[in-house]
Amino acid sequence: MARRYDSRTTIFSPEGRxxxxxxxxxxxxxxxxxLGVLAKDGVVLAAEKRVTGKLLDLSSAKEGGGYGGSxxxxxxxxxNVIGGVAGITSDANSLVNYARTVAQQHLLQYNDDIPVELxxxxxxxxxxxxxxxxxxxxxGVSLLYAGYDPHYHFQLYHSDPSGNYSGWKAxxxxxNNGTAQSLLKQEYKDDxxxxxxxxxxxxxxxxxxxxxxLGSEKLEFAVLTYxxxxxxxxxxxxxxxxxxxxxxxxxxxxxxxxxxMK
Amino acid sequence: MxxxxxxxxxxxxxxxxxxxxxxxxxxxxxDQDKIKELSPHLLMAYSGEPGDTVQxxxxxxxxxxxxxxxxxxxLRPAAAASWIRRSLAESxxxxxxxxxxxLLGGYDASSHTPNLYWIDYxxxxxxxxxxAHGYGSxxxxxxxxxxxxxxxxxxxxxxxxxxxxxxxAKRLVVNPGKYKVKVVDKDGIREVEI
Numbered sequence: 483m484a485r486r487y488d489s490r491t492t493i494f495s496p497e498g499r500x501x502x503x504x505x506x507x508x509x510x511x512x513x514x515x516x517l518g519v520l521a522k523d524g525v526v527l528a529a530e531k532r533v534t535g536k537l538l539d540l541s542s543a544k545e546g547g548g549y550g551g552s553x554x555x556x557x558x559x560x561x562n563v564i565g566g567v568a569g570i571t572s573d574a575n576s577l578v579n580y581a582r583t584v585a586q587q588h589l590l591q592y593n594d595d596i597p598v599e600l601x602x603x604x605x606x607x608x609x610x611x612x613x614x615x616x617x618x619x620x621x622g623v624s625l626l627y628a629g630y631d632p633h634y635h636f637q638l639y640h641s642d643p644s645g646n647y648s649g650w651k652a653x654x655x656x657x658n659n660g661t662a663q664s665l666l667k668q669e670y671k672d673d674x675x676x677x678x679x680x681x682x683x684x685x686x687x688x689x690x691x692x693x694x695x696l697g698s699e700k701l702e703f704a705v706l707t708y709x710x711x712x713x714x715x716x717x718x719x720x721x722x723x724x725x726x727x728x729x730x731x732x733x734x735x736x737x738x739x740x741x742x743m744k
Numbered sequence: 745m746x747x748x749x750x751x752x753x754x755x756x757x758x759x760x761x762x763x764x765x766x767x768x769x770x771x772x773x774x775d776q777d778k779i780k781e782l783s784p785h786l787l788m789a790y791s792g793e794p795g796d797t798v799q800x801x802x803x804x805x806x807x808x809x810x811x812x813x814x815x816x817x818x819l820r821p822a823a824a825a826s827w828i829r830r831s832l833a834e835s836x837x838x839x840x841x842x843x844x845x846x847l848l849g850g851y852d853a854s855s856h857t858p859n860l861y862w863i864d865y866x867x868x869x870x871x872x873x874x875x876a877h878g879y880g881s882x883x884x885x886x887x888x889x890x891x892x893x894x895x896x897x898x899x900x901x902x903x904x905x906x907x908x909x910x911x912x913a914k915r916l917v918v919n920p921g922k923y924k925v926k927v928v929d930k931d932g933i934r935e936v937e938i
Binding site: 590591592593594597599600603632633 | 820822
């Protein structure tokens with residue numbers, strides 16, 4: 483119903499809804515899950531990749547220098563913030579690029595890492611613009627921001643296509659986010675350490691992901707901690723080999739085909 | 745003629761500036777406040793070209809305040825110094841540069857340390873344990889070299905400041921007379937009588 487009010491983002495429907503934004507969120511609910519958990523000494527992010535397959539060339543992600551990640555779900559936004567994206571990949575790339583530019587502009591002006599909430603706000607201000615001006619469709623992307631700053635230490639934020647954001651202790655976006663969210667609600671404890679948070683994230687991912695077992699093919703993983711020696715935040719997006727090692731350590735790795743046959 | 749000093753101590757920064765506003769041989773005002781309070785934990789003493797000084801100082805004050813209103817938390821002293829430095833550096837290669845020297849003293853609430861920056865009209869910024877601008881600096885800096893202690897209590901710090909003020913009064917041809925002295929620490933900004 484009320485299809486007449488769909489086509490323009492910049493107008494309300496008679497019931498006072500913005501349909502384009504709701505449709506954007508619908509698009510995101512079909513995208514790969516991204517899960518985030520805040521610990522007292524770090525933030526953990528995990529995501530399910532949808533773009534996989536034998537013919538996919540990920541050699542640059544496997545060996546390459548770079549900052550880790552295959553470039554589908556997890557991105558380094560600044561040395562103190564990792565972003566996890568869910569939704570239309572091309573929209574996400576555009577927003578990630580914008581976030582990186584904003585963070586560097588802040589660094590240029592203030593010679594200081596951008597506070598995490600400020601970065602989230604900037605992105606949200608931009609997303610909100612697309613719901614009010616220009617007649618352009620909104621970004622079909624939700625983001626999770628895992629970051630550290632000296633003011634509020636470790637933080638986790640979620641922003642959606644409407645340009646709204648909020649801070650979370652644990653949250654989930656993308657497919658099966660309802661299931662994951664209720665699992666997190668049951669199992670999250672306030673003073674988790676980063677190691678326990680990693681375990682929690684991987685357990686919840688294994689229960690919500692579409693595939694039967696976890697593996698580096700389908701999983702992207704990142705952790706943000708604080709390096710006491712360097713006195714700086716440390717952002718780590720795991721390489722595929724490191725993800726496999728982590729899964730083995732947690733006892734969640736895929737079992738060998740051969741052994742199962744026996 | 746315009747003299748300002750600043751020094752750090754255990755958990756505080758003292759910033760002092762003379763209160764004389766003079767033009768040529770005439771003292772126009774003897775109670776001018778040349779120390780702006782940029783945020784609850786940031787002080788900035790200014791000196792230089794009359795007109796430019798207040799214009800720039802107010803421009804900085806408004807922008808720093810805007811940042812903290814917009815962004816919920818205030819700028820830390822280091823970040824504020826970088827912003828100020830960039831503003832001055834950009835002004836330098838414009839048609840009409842600001843000719844203003846500053847002393848920026850602040851308390852960093854997240855690292856719990858006092859910070860002091862000496863800034864000049866070219867956009868030079870250095871973080872220092874103590875600093876001075878104006879003719880008075882010729883006398884103050886040597887005294888502070890000798891007597892400054894970064895872990896000194898507030899009383900000791902003020903005593904050091906008094907030493908500088910007395911020396912300037914003794915030796916500088918045009919004695920500034922009165923000074924305004926402000927202290928910033930974890931509890932914020934307050935004025936003290938020296």
